[in-house]
Amino acid sequence: MSNPIQLPSEVRAALLAKHGRLRIMLAVIDRLASEVLAGRKIVTVLEIAVGNLRDELQIHQEAEERALESVLPTIDAWGPVRSAQMLRQHAAEHAELAAGLAEARGEALARAWPTAAARLRKHMDDEERGFLSGEVLRDDVVTVGPTS
Ligand SMILES: [Fe+2]
Numbered sequence: 001m002s003n004p005i006q007l008p009s010e011v012r013a014a015l016l017a018k019h020g021r022l023r024i025m026l027a028v029i030d031r032l033a034s035e036v037l038a039g040r041k042i043v044t045v046l047e048i049a050v051g052n053l054r055d056e057l058q059i060h061q062e063a064e065e066r067a068l069e070s071v072l073p074t075i076d077a078w079g080p081v082r083s084a085q086m087l088r089q090h091a092a093e094h095a096e097l098a099a100g101l102a103e104a105r106g107e108a109l110a111r112a113w114p115t116a117a118a119r120l121r122k123h124m125d126d127e128e129r130g131f132l133s134g135e136v137l138r139d140d141v142v143t144v145g146p147t148s
């Protein structure tokens with residue numbers, strides 16, 4: 001099983017790798033949704049692809065929430081209160097993203113796809129600029145109390 005103690009850089013690398021896989025799935029589904037809207041009879045393929053994405057996303061979200069719960073409170077610049085607030089907001093956003101992928105079927109899914117994909121891409125972009133950035137998840141940050 002996985003090692004419960006991970007360095008911030010290891011947490012970051014694992015989550016970024018998963019983001020890379022999710023982005024590939026998003027790009028494939030972009031094509032499938034466009035083809036459905038162009039009239040190709042591949043709605044079932046699109047639904048299966050979105051179902052696979054939903055499963056991958058759920059695994060990623062759970063892993064991300066667990067990893068960040070253990071690592072964010074150790075980030076000196078933020079401290080436990082801000083970390084707890086961010087983790088709550090982040091989990092709520094995950095639930096919204098998952099719900100957005102669960103609703104539509106068939107051609108409605110193809111029409112709704114660009115919005116759902118844009119939200120998911122924005123979520124990943126935002127977290128890579130925020131708590132998954134190399135400046136936040138650094139191994140050399142030591143909690144030493146307030147700095148001037
Ligand atoms: Fe996330």
Ligand SMILES: [Fe+2]
Nearest residue numbers: 019064124127
């Ligand atoms: Fe993520």
